[in-house]
Amino acid sequence: MGEVRVRFAPAPTGELHVGGARTALYNWLFARGRGGRFILRIEDTDPERSREEWVEAILASLRWLGLDWDEGPQVGGDFGPYRQSLRLALYREKAEELKERGLAYPCYCTPAELEARRREALSRGASPGYDGRCRNLSVEERKALEREGRRPALRFRVPPGRTSFRDIIRGEVSFSHEDLEDFVILRSDGLPTYLLAAAVDDALMRITHVIRGEDLLPATPRQILLLEAMGAKPPEYAHLPLLVGPDRQPLSKRHGATSVDWYRQAGYLPEALLNYLALLGWSYDGVREEFTLEELVSLFDLERVGKNPAAFDMDKLTAFNARALRRLSDAEFARRALPFLERSGLGLEGSGMETLERAAPLVKERVSRLDQVPSLLEFLFIEAEYDEEAEKVLREAPPELLPAVLEALEGLGIWERGAIEAALRRVQQELGLTPRAAFQPIRAAVTFRTVSPPLFESVELLGRERTLKRLKTALGRR
RNA sequence: GGCCCCGUCGUCUAGCGGCCUAGGACACCGCCCUCUCAAGGCGGAGACACGAGUUCGAAUCUCGUCGGGGCCGCCA
Numbered sequence: 001m002g003e004v005r006v007r008f009a010p011a012p013t014g015e016l017h018v019g020g021a022r023t024a025l026y027n028w029l030f031a032r033g034r035g036g037r038f039i040l041r042i043e044d045t046d047p048e049r050s051r052e053e054w055v056e057a058i059l060a061s062l063r064w065l066g067l068d069w070d071e072g073p074q075v076g077g078d079f080g081p082y083r084q085s086l087r088l089a090l091y092r093e094k095a096e097e098l099k100e101r102g103l104a105y106p107c108y109c110t111p112a113e114l115e116a117r118r119r120e121a122l123s124r125g126a127s128p129g130y131d132g133r134c135r136n137l138s139v140e141e142r143k144a145l146e147r148e149g150r151r152p153a154l155r156f157r158v159p160p161g162r163t164s165f166r167d168i169i170r171g172e173v174s175f176s177h178e179d180l181e182d183f184v185i186l187r188s189d190g191l192p193t194y195l196l197a198a199a200v201d202d203a204l205m206r207i208t209h210v211i212r213g214e215d216l217l218p219a220t221p222r223q224i225l226l227l228e229a230m231g232a233k234p235p236e237y238a239h240l241p242l243l244v245g246p247d248r249q250p251l252s253k254r255h256g257a258t259s260v261d262w263y264r265q266a267g268y269l270p271e272a273l274l275n276y277l278a279l280l281g282w283s284y285d286g287v288r289e290e291f292t293l294e295e296l297v298s299l300f301d302l303e304r305v306g307k308n309p310a311a312f313d314m315d316k317l318t319a320f321n322a323r324a325l326r327r328l329s330d331a332e333f334a335r336r337a338l339p340f341l342e343r344s345g346l347g348l349e350g351s352g353m354e355t356l357e358r359a360a361p362l363v364k365e366r367v368s369r370l371d372q373v374p375s376l377l378e379f380l381f382i383e384a385e386y387d388e389e390a391e392k393v394l395r396e397a398p399p400e401l402l403p404a405v406l407e408a409l410e411g412l413g414i415w416e417r418g419a420i421e422a423a424l425r426r427v428q429q430e431l432g433l434t435p436r437a438a439f440q441p442i443r444a445a446v447t448f449r450t451v452s453p454p455l456f457e458s459v460e461l462l463g464r465e466r467t468l469k470r471l472k473t474a475l476g477r478r
Numbered sequence: 479g480g481c482c483c484c485g486u487c488g489u490c491u492a493g494c495g496g497c498c499u500a501g502g503a504c505a506c507c508g509c510c511c512u513c514u515c516a517a518g519g520c521g522g523a524g525a526c527a528c529g530a531g532u533u534c535g536a537a538u539c540u541c542g543u544c545g546g547g548g549c550c551g552c553c554a
Contacts, residue, residue: 011554046553111552118551125479129550153552170483179481179550187552194554218482218549239483241547246489248546279490279503286492287502306491309547313489316504326517365517376515424513439513451515 004036005208008062008069009198011043012054015259016061018312019213019243019251022277026240027211028067029278029300039205040072042083045197050085061260065270066293071205079205084197091192094200094230095154095185103229104185106152107134108145129181130155154186156195156226163221168209168238168302175221183222199223203232211238211302214309238302241281242309251312267340267370268317272324276317280310290323322368330360337363337373344374346381355380359461362453379447380461390444394474397441400431405442406471415464421456445474 008024010016016024031038040062044050059073071077081087098104107130109117118128135157137145146152158181164174185196192200202210202223217239224234245255257263263273271293278296279289282305291299325333334357341348341356348356356377363376378384386394408423428438443455446467452458459467 009554013554043554049553107552109552114551122479127480127550129480155552173482175482181550184552189552191552193552198554213548214483215548216554219554241484244547250547276490281490283491285502289490289503308484310491311489313504316490319504322517363516366515368516421513428513435513443514447514449514453515455513 002206002208004031004034005039005206006031006036006211007039007041007202007205007207008067009041009043009201009212010058011046011049012051012058013046013049014054015261016058017251017258018260018263018273018277019258020058021061021065021067021260021273022243022280023212023240024062024067025065025274025277026238026282026300026302026305029296030209030211030302031070032297033300036208037070038067039077039079039207040069040082041201041205042073042085043194043197044083044085045088045091045191045194047085047191055083057261061264064264065260065274084192084201087197087201088191090204091197091200092186092190095192095196098156098185098229099154101229102157104154104156105135105137105182106142107155107182107184108137108142108150108152109133110150127179127181130183132182135182151188153184153188155182156185156222156229158182158222158225163224165220165224165234165237167217167220168236169241169305170217170239170307173217173220175218177221177225180222180225185226195219195222196226199226199230199232202235203227203230207235209236209238211240214239214242238305240305241307243280244309244311246311246313248309248311255312257314263317265371267367267372268321269324269328269336269370272321273317275324276320280312281306290320318368325367325370326364328360328364330357330364333357333360333364337370340370341374341377341381344378346374346378348381352381355461359453362457362461366453375449376451376453379449379452379458384448386444386448387450389450390448393440393444393450394477397444398431398433398437401427401433401438401441402445402471402475404431406468406475409459409464409471410468412464415460417456417460420459424456441474442471446470 006027008027010020028038030036042055044055055073062069069075071079072082095104114130117131122128134155158177161177162174163177164172167173183195184193186192220237227234243251245251251258257266260273274293275291278291278300282300284299328336334353337356338348359377359380363373366376367373404427405424408427409420412419412423424439424442428435431438439455440450443452444450446462447458
């Protein structure tokens with residue numbers, strides 16, 4: 001048994017989406033868990049749809065997720081190049097070979113003609129696939145069609161019979177060749193189609209296991225046929241259940257966030273996204289749900305991947321993210337939150353990073369995404385405006401409260417949480433107020449909000465000078 | 479329309495013939511804790527699509543019905 005070699009082969013037609021990320025993850029986990037190699041291949045044979053910026057975006061998202069590849073763009077490897085647009089001659093050569101052996105034949109039908117016939121077939125309830133019109137053209141007929149200026153595409157001549165294979169996830173799957181139709185392997189412009197390019201590359205790159213979405217299940221018998229025609233041994237196949245939206249429809253933009261990068265910007269942790277994605281179609285024992293990437297590597301198993309489409313549930317992802325955030329050390333939390341503060345225009349010069357780290361334990365359990373951090377900690381870095389609720393609380397506060405608080409805090413010897421709490425509770429009790437009635441106005445004055453990290457810690461963190469200043473400002477407004 | 483795949487709480491799932499009065503998680507509801515918001519603790523509601531069959535016994539096996547999805551492109 002040779003080395004396991006798997007590949008993730010995205011087409012650069014958009015950002016990496018969560019479905020693709022899950023496919024990449026399963027491939028990666030399988031490779032890492034079996035001491036194999038994870039190969040990244042860019043399927044950019046269609047110049048119409050492929051764009052360089054998407055290649056960059058996909059690589060960046062994979063890197064952010066931490067799914068590193070052993071062979072592929074930017075890292076090289078012995079079976080490159082790893083971009084199909086750089087391998088076009090190879091595909092043309094293989095296609096030519098098949099044609100010479102009579103296993104493929106030129107088809108002169110134009111896309112418009114094919115489309116018309118498809119429609120027609122569909123309208124009378126027949127199968128819309130290729131009708132085999134050019135399958136048995138004579139040399140003369142071909143010449144005549146070429147004289148018309150038609151540039152042929154190359155179609156694979158599907159032989160009679162049946163192709164069966166054992167899918168690791170689905171078990172025995174079987175297709176009658178009668179339902180396959182002769183498919184195009186080389187477009188009339190000389191570019192290969194997916195069916196050919198993927199088959200050629202899977203063979204040349206010695207791929208041992210193809211792990212991909214269920215949408216490609218019907219492509220499998222065709223690729224096996226091609227592989228066999230080329231004298232290559234087909235790899236093992238594992239077709240993952242599709243990811244769907246809350247409405248059970250295929251996951252798409254209209255469900256909102258589908259791109260991995262959106263989740264990065266929204267403050268999701270890559271480890272949380274990966275953990276959640278791992279569970280979308282796979283489970284360990286149905287009870288344990290939280291795993292580190294290392295644990296997933298040793299526990300993941302294709303045999304335990306389910307067969308039914310899984311609905312992507314952002315709420316559950318968010319719950320995973322919230323717990324992952326709480327597990328972070330204070331320093332790590334601060335490091336990860338920093339870009340979000342900067343993005344919100346909160347510069348952290350001087351001792352800012354230290355403040356952020358000290359605030360980490362206070363905010364960690366109050367946010368489920370990093371993009372919620374800035375609004376909670378803003379008061380530590382800038383003089384903000386009171387929000388509407390804070391405004392109201394201050395307006396309705398007992399008039400004697402703030403002056404008493406000011407006096408109590410001004411007299412504090414050491415500016416420390418315990419002392420601050422003692423002082424504030426004393427004021428609260430002396431004025432005969434409930435804790436809430438006393439503390440909410442203080443919170444509003446000091447943090448500009450009615451929702452904030454715990455009051456005493458917030459006051460300590462803010463420091464004596466700024467706290468007193470804010471209390472005075474609030475008093476002056478009355 | 480044809481072919482293929484799939485069907486356990488709203489969602490992700492455990493279950494691979496008796497351990498199931500079907501377990502866990504998210505979401506939801508209630509209570510507790512509490513300086514706000516959270517977090518946390520405790521409790522609750524909530525599913526085997528349906529119908530036959532096999533069997534002493536079926537969520538688990540078989541068939542059918544119904545339902546959902548994928549593919550049928552010179553996209554991948």
